Amino acid sequence: MRKHCKLAISAAIVSFGLGVTSSAQASSITLSTSDSQLTEGYNNQGWWNTYTSNFDYNSNDNDNYLTGKLSKTVYRSFFTFDVSVLKNRPISSATLKIQRFQGSGYSTHTLGLFDVSTPAIALNQKVNNPDLSIYDDLGSGKSYGNFKVTSFGDKNEVLNFSLNSNAIADINAKDEKYFSIGAALLGDLKPAYQYLFAYSADTPVKLVVTTASVPEPLTLGGTVVAGAMGWWIKRKRQAR
Structure with missing residues (x-):
């Protein structure tokens, strides 16, 4: 017994x-387009367009992320992040943080965020503008969310865009060093001046992620x- x-x-x-x-407690990690710069001294961000008339701005040194229509030219922007720190660290949420700067046109725009298949190195070779295949890539494919953004406000305000499950899954599945997000204005762009984020050079965009509890x-x-x-x-x- x-x-x-x-x-x-x-x-x-x-x-x-x-x-x-x-x-294990969840933790917050902030990634920035200023990390692991592909062009030394400049953030991994910028725009691609359908027509470039002024080649002074058509440069790898230009990290302005103007998004929308300026005169007859339409711009789509991108943000590239070094996600190597997230290897073997799954995330549960991600928020893109973009400074407002200056907008124009309608009082409210719809900003679409998308996946990007263009390699980060090619994406940051902005000197090759215009390139319709890259331009199309930044505003099509898998949606990371659509967001209403007012055109006018405090230029120093940082706008928060909570990315959807498509983005979370793609970040968790990424096995390369860099991860990029495309941005485009959606809807009616017939009027000549419809844009967000003008005069945004030299200011990095951030991606704040929350690691999942394991x-x-x-x-x-x-x-x-x-x-x-x-x-x-x-x-x-x-x-x-």
Whole structure:
């Protein structure tokens, strides 16, 4: 009878030690287009358009992220982030943080955020503007969310765009160093001046992600097992 009791107690202790787990606390990580710059001294961001008339702005040094229509030219922007720090660290949320700067046209615009298939190096070679394939890539494909943005407000205000599950899945699946997001104004762009984020050069865009909680063994469980087993062995020796 005593033997069976000891076995039952030992099994219960071991089960307790092995079964108890805890969750690693979620943490917030801020990524910036200023990290791992592809053109030294300039942020990994900018625009591609359908027609470039002024080649002074058609440069890798121009990290302005103007988005929309200016005269007869339509601009779509991009933001590239070094996500290598997230390797083996799944995320549960992501928020794109963009400074407002200056807008024009309708009182409210719809901003669409999209996945980007163009490699980061090619994307940041803005000197090759215009390129319709890259331009199309920045405003099509998998949607990361559509957002209503007022054209006018404090130019220093930082706007927060909570990315949807498509973006979370793509970030978690990324096995390359860089991850890019495209931005385009949606809807009616017939009037000549319809844009957001004008005069935004030299200001990095940020991506704030929250890492997911991951279950991990609780150290206390192992401690309880070791202590209990030591106590049982000691009692056994004393009984002899």
